[in-house]
Structures are given as C-alpha cells and as structure tokens.
Amino acid sequence: MHIPDGYLGPKTYITMYAIFTAFIFVAIKKLKKKLSLKLIPFLGFASAFSFLIMMFNIPIPGGTTGHAVGAALAGLVIGPWAAMIAVSVALIIQALVFGDGGITAIGANCFTMAIVMPFIAVWTYKLIAGNTDNKRRTGVAAFFAGYVSLNVAALITAVLFGLQPIISTDAAGNPLYSPYPLKIAVPAMTLEHLLLFGIVEGIVTMVFFQYLKKANPELVSNK
Amino acid sequence: MTEIPSFLLINNPVTLHEVKKNDKKFRFSFIEQTLNSSGKFISTTVFQYHSALFKGILQQLNPVVKLLMLLVGTTGIALIHSVLFQLILSFLIFLLVAFSKLRLRSFYKRVLTLVLIFGIIPTLPIYFNWITPGKPALELIKSGCSFNFWIYHVPNSLYISYEGIHHALRLEIKVLNSLALSLLIIHTTQFVDIVKAASRLKAPAIFLLIITLSHKLIFIFTKVLEDSFLGLKSRWWRKIDENASRQIVGNRFLLVFNKTWHRYDQTYKAMIARGFNGTIEHGYQKQLNRLDILFLLLFIVVLSTAVTISNVFQLY
Known part of the structure; x- marks a missing residue:
C-alpha cells in the first residue's frame, strides 16, 4: 500500500503533506x-516496535507467508x-532506507497508514469489545480492528489514485499521474x-x- | 575515515534453506522470511554506511544540499511529463551514480527491482486498449463482440495501443528516476547526516530526535530478532504445524516487545542522568561551501529548465 513517487500529482501530495x-x-x-x-524515548521505542512488527512474517494457510502494516496493533497497544x-x-525510515514509498508521497x-489506521482500529475495537475482558470477544475485536482499518486505508489510497485522472490531465485530457x-x-x-491483505x-x-x-x-487493559 | 564497528562485519548473509524428508520438501518459510527481512535491514544499513564514505562527487557535498536535491528532484521529476526529458534525467542520474563511485550493477539491480514492483506491474493494464484506447501497436485477440469483465470493458479487439505504451512508459520512467535519485542520495549520505540536514531546514527537532533514536533502536532490536530466529532455525529440523508456528512467532514478538519496553525506561533514566532537560541539539554541522552552492544551483537550473520547457511547450 506504499504509494511511490510519480503516482500522485502536486495538488494531491502537497495537500496530504x-x-x-x-x-x-x-x-x-x-x-x-x-x-x-518521557515523550522522546517512549516514541522512539514505539517507532522501533512499529517498524519491527512489519518484519515479522507469519504463516498464512496455503503455504505462503505475509506481514502486516502493524498500525492497528500499534494503535491498540500504545494509543x-x-x-x-x-x-x-517507521514509514519515513522505510522510505529513506529502503526507498519503500515515495518521498513526495510520504504525506x-x-x-x-499512520493516521487513519490507528484511529479506525481503536474505534472498531471499542465498538466490538466494549468494556468486556472476555478473551474471545477481545480477540474478535482485535481481528476486526486490523481488518477494517486496513480496508479503510486501502479505500482512501484508491480514492487518491482514482482522483488523479480527474484533477491532473494534459491538454488532450490524458492523465499525467495515476491513470x-x-x-x-x-x-x-x-x-x-x-x-487477502485485510x-x-x-x-x-x-x-x-x-x-x-x-x-x-496492565499495558493493554485500558485500550 | 570512521571505522565500521566490528560487530557489523560479522553478519553473515542469510540464505533460503530447504529440508528434504521422504522426498518431501519442508520450507521453514516464516522463519526464513523473517530472517531475510531483518538481514535486509542490517545489510542495507551497513552498505549505506559504507558507501557514504566513498570518495565520490556526491559524498563530498554538504548533506543539506543533498536533502534539498532530493526534495527538489523528486518534485521536479513528477512535474516533467516528456519521456525524452525524463530519459535525459535518467542519464544525468546515471552519471551522478557513476561519479559517486557506487557499484553500478548492484545499485541499478536494486533500483530496477523496486521499479518492477512499484512501476511496471501496476502499470501493465495501461498498455492495453481496454484502459487506453488508441492506435493499435500489437493486436492480441480479435473476437466478434465486446464484453464486460469485472470492472473492465473489453472491446471486440484487444491490442496494445501506442498511446498506452506512451502513458505507461511515462509513468514507469518517472518511478525509475525518482527511485534512482532517492537511492542515490540515501547511499551517499549517512542517515545521521540526513537528520542533521533536516534540522537545518527547520524540521521539528522533537520529530527528528525520535527518528534518530528509533533508527538506532531498530538496528539493535533487528539484531536481537535475527539472533533469536537464527537460534530457532539451528534447533529446528522438522515441519512446524500452523499452531506451533504461530506460538513461535508470538513468543518472539513478545520477546522483542518486552525488550523494547524495558529498554525505553532504561534509556529515559540514562538520558536524565546525562542531564537531558528537553533541549535538543543535533551536534556539529558543516557549513555550505562554494562547491555546494554551485552544485545545488546547477541542479535547480537544469531541473527547472526541463520542467519549464516540458510544460510551456506541452511536451508529453
């Protein structure tokens, strides 16, 4: 879901920044x-933790593996x-170290992934789990927190792509960025x-x- | 010249490994994949640290200039819509890579891998007339009638159009140039210098300090993660069922989480003990010299000329 350079026009990426x-x-x-x-070390560690989540590959039925964005989990754990x-x-470091996601698309x-996902995850979790501590219900709530938040983020990304042929075209009406x-x-x-990814x-x-x-x-009981 | 810390040099490359039992192959894929992810971060960091010390042209420049080149360059590349001008830029970036004494083969191998993922695969449908109608360049299928397939309207004749080739190439070459420029700057500048340069460009100090701290911690904990998975790999020889594998991953995850959480409190105490009071300084920063200013001006002039000509004369 990392948007690279070249897909978003300046009107979009400046607004997003x-x-x-x-x-x-x-x-x-x-x-x-x-x-x-305590803010600085706390957030430094939270970022490192968030980055590391993306490194964990877990087995998916069918013999393959996958990794998550981890923003939903970070939202549930640290708020x-x-x-x-x-x-x-974590995303800025990914862009600067791996070239994963464009510089113009950082915003x-x-x-x-960093703003929409954690909030949607926390709201979804609260909506399903409420105040209960029941293991099954909190598990279901956490699953949907990850599932719903990633899908909302994907939808917004798709809308950003889909807007490009409308707002950025050449004189003949051909799209200049994402077509x-x-x-x-x-x-x-x-x-x-x-x-799949959700x-x-x-x-x-x-x-x-x-x-x-x-x-x-005690760390996650109040989230 | 700064020495590379010895512990960075003992990191062996991790290779995919298969085990055969009764002619059946068992791949410890999640272990291998996690090892690959962590190994990739470590090797990339070490490689960047090393290549930033080469005696090339970009390595001699002030990091502020390089950061400005990155910001101006990626913006400029997005604004140039002429394929010809983009090709000229590709050549100029290639020259910069060569004069920066980076290994051309490994550099462009990495760039092209990323271009394949972010540039070529997503743009494949653009080549066809169902997305970009136009003059046929290569006819593929000719059926009697047109039909709708999911979100696509497939016309009675399916072909690659000249317009499609042009649009797809334009997007692909923009991705190629942006990635090549970004990786060029990243490989010729140490991460800590990029952060210092950002602080001179008035990026929020608190945000930069978090980035610096986080980058160091990721390195430390990636090593913890890699060691933990290597230990696991050396002990395991049979197929792991899904429940057991989730248990394993969960335990490793918890180990890393607990280590980060524990270290956070220790780091905070250490910062206070050393007199941290919330004032943030990013250390010594080199001043801009004549070469820096000249190089930056030249870069901006070339790029803005290309943007202006491409847009004023509507060269698409």
Whole structure:
C-alpha cells in the first residue's frame, strides 16, 4: 500500500503533506501534556516496535507467508496519537532506507497508514469489545480492528489514485499521474485488501494483541 | 575515515534453506522470511554506511544540499511529463551514480527491482486498449463482440495501443528516476547526516530526535530478532504445524516487545542522568561551501529548465 513517487500529482501530495503535518503537531502537543520528557524515548521505542512488527512474517494457510502494516496493533497497544507518530517515523525510515514509498508521497502514505489506521482500529475495537475482558470477544475485536482499518486505508489510497485522472490531465485530457479512474482503482484496490491483505492484518493484530494481553495485561487493559 | 564497528562485519548473509524428508520438501518459510527481512535491514544499513564514505562527487557535498536535491528532484521529476526529458534525467542520474563511485550493477539491480514492483506491474493494464484506447501497436485477440469483465470493458479487439505504451512508459520512467535519485542520495549520505540536514531546514527537532533514536533502536532490536530466529532455525529440523508456528512467532514478538519496553525506561533514566532537560541539539554541522552552492544551483537550473520547457511547450 506504499504509494511511490510519480503516482500522485502536486495538488494531491502537497495537500496530504499539509494534513499530515497538522495531525503530527496536534499529536505531539497532546502527548507532551501526558508524557513530558518521557515523550522522546517512549516514541522512539514505539517507532522501533512499529517498524519491527512489519518484519515479522507469519504463516498464512496455503503455504505462503505475509506481514502486516502493524498500525492497528500499534494503535491498540500504545494509543492512536502515539501510534500516529510511531508509524509515521517507521514509514519515513522505510522510505529513506529502503526507498519503500515515495518521498513526495510520504504525506499520503503517513495519512493512510499512520493516521487513519490507528484511529479506525481503536474505534472498531471499542465498538466490538466494549468494556468486556472476555478473551474471545477481545480477540474478535482485535481481528476486526486490523481488518477494517486496513480496508479503510486501502479505500482512501484508491480514492487518491482514482482522483488523479480527474484533477491532473494534459491538454488532450490524458492523465499525467495515476491513470486509473475511480471506477477501476477503488474495486481493484479494495477487493485484494478485503479478500487477502485485510485478513492477514486482522490475524496479525489478533494474535499479537492476545499475546500482549496475556503477558502484559496492565499495558493493554485500558485500550 | 570512521571505522565500521566490528560487530557489523560479522553478519553473515542469510540464505533460503530447504529440508528434504521422504522426498518431501519442508520450507521453514516464516522463519526464513523473517530472517531475510531483518538481514535486509542490517545489510542495507551497513552498505549505506559504507558507501557514504566513498570518495565520490556526491559524498563530498554538504548533506543539506543533498536533502534539498532530493526534495527538489523528486518534485521536479513528477512535474516533467516528456519521456525524452525524463530519459535525459535518467542519464544525468546515471552519471551522478557513476561519479559517486557506487557499484553500478548492484545499485541499478536494486533500483530496477523496486521499479518492477512499484512501476511496471501496476502499470501493465495501461498498455492495453481496454484502459487506453488508441492506435493499435500489437493486436492480441480479435473476437466478434465486446464484453464486460469485472470492472473492465473489453472491446471486440484487444491490442496494445501506442498511446498506452506512451502513458505507461511515462509513468514507469518517472518511478525509475525518482527511485534512482532517492537511492542515490540515501547511499551517499549517512542517515545521521540526513537528520542533521533536516534540522537545518527547520524540521521539528522533537520529530527528528525520535527518528534518530528509533533508527538506532531498530538496528539493535533487528539484531536481537535475527539472533533469536537464527537460534530457532539451528534447533529446528522438522515441519512446524500452523499452531506451533504461530506460538513461535508470538513468543518472539513478545520477546522483542518486552525488550523494547524495558529498554525505553532504561534509556529515559540514562538520558536524565546525562542531564537531558528537553533541549535538543543535533551536534556539529558543516557549513555550505562554494562547491555546494554551485552544485545545488546547477541542479535547480537544469531541473527547472526541463520542467519549464516540458510544460510551456506541452511536451508529453
């Protein structure tokens, strides 16, 4: 789901940078109130943790393996505002070390994966689990937190792609950036996430969340 | 010249491994894949650290100049819509790679792998007339009637169109140039210098400190992860069922999580003990010299000329 350079036009990526920057400022302000000087090491470790989640490959039925974005899990474990910064930093390091995701698309990638995903995950979890501590219900809630959040992020990414042929064309009306219109980008992107990647994200979120809940109950009990 | 720490040099490359039992192949794929992911991070970091010390042209430049080149360059590449101009840029980037004394083969192997994933595979449908109608370049199927297939309308004649080739190439070459430029800057600048340069360009200090800390920690914990999975791999010889594998991954995950959590508190105490009071400084930073300014101006002039000509004369 990492958008590379060349697919988004300047109108889109500048807007996404502005939105991302605004959210980051709000997140830092909110966390500073809670954590003061502990903020920096806390977020440094949260980012490292978020990056490491993406390294874990888990077996998927059918003999293959997959890895998750981990933003939903980060949101459930450290809260959505901290996860926003942690996942953003992990994505920026990925772009700067691996070239994974474009430099111009950092704002858009961070918006979908670091801002949208943790919030949707936490809201979905709260909606399903409520105040219960029942293992099965929290497990189901964690699965859907990962599944729903990734699919919403994929939908937003598809809309960003699909908007390009409408807002950025040459004089003859040909698209200058991503050429797929909304009617192609949205179903193509969402279907693969609904049927495959969303399930992987859901399983990873559920398995690891249950593990953390079992081993460090005080850490995740209030999320 | 800074010495590479010895522990970085003892990292052996991880290879995929198969075990045969009764003529059946068992691949410890999740163990191997995780090892590959962690090995990739370590080897990339070490390689970048090393290549940033070569005596090439870009290595001599101030990191601020290189960061500006990255930002201006990726923006400029996105704004140039002429395939010819993009090809000229590809050649200029190639020259910069060569003059920076990077290994051309391994550099372009990495770039082209990423281009295949991010540039070529997603643009394949653009070649065909069902997405980009136009003059036929290569006819593939001619059926009597057109039909709808899922989200696509497939016309009665399926062919690769000249317009499709042009649009797909334009997008692919933009991805190629952006990736080549990004990787060129990344391979000729140490990560810590990129962060320092960002601080001179007024990026939020707190955010940069988190990035610096996180980058170091990822390295440390990746090593923990790799050691843990290597230990596991050396002990295991039979097929692992799915429940057991999830248990294994879960345990490793918890190990890493607990280590990061424990280390966070220790690091905070260490920072306070060393007198950290919230003031953030990014250490010594080199001043811009005449060569830096000249190089940056030349880069901006070439790029803005290409953007202007391409857009004013509508060269697509």
